Amino acid sequence: GQQLNQSPQSMFIQEGEDVSMNCTSSSIFNTWLWYKQDPGEGPVLLIALYKAGELTSNGRLTAQFGITRKDSFLNISASIPSDVGIYFCAGQTSTGANSKLTFGKGITLSVRP
């Protein structure tokens, strides 16, 4: 099935550094979301974006909904060891019967202390 494009597959950063992740799609989405997944757990919502151009922050996380509605980015500032995990972007077309999420393949983030 369709998946959003996330690359690279893995990222390695030093504790305290900032990191930015992009997500692109060939299709338009009306909602963009960023999830984090830890081993053995389900994805947990980090940030939801509902409007093209919207910039939203949640603590050290900042995400933007691209103007074209075909992309989004997530920025993590001042990384800490607990930021380790897999970060997924997800798009949602609409509500109701179209409310399913389409996910990217995820980016595995490693943080060196």
Next chain:
Amino acid sequence: GAGVSQTPSNKVTEKGKYVELRCDPISGHTALYWYRQSLGQGPEFLIYFQGTGAADDSGLPNDRFFAVRPEGSVSTLKIQRTERGDSAVYLCASSLTSDGRAGETQYFGPGTRLLVL
């Protein structure tokens, strides 16, 4: 419980067997979703329930897969004649509603890890 729960957490079965995976959504959530996550991939949509009815089952890969939600709460994903390619993590998510921004957040359970030998 406070979150979405799924049982069993792990399931090992043999090729050709039948399995049932259970999802208990957050109390009061009307929308329930099943996703499948293969190794190294993001979750892929299988089916979505609004109340008791399947509003979208376009993600079910074939007719060996079936899901029910008879009372609008607990849901069971059923897989007949399992194949090795069915091995994956099966995730369930629920949301308060599916028709309004504030209630749309999908909360995921920890998943059931299915291994078909």
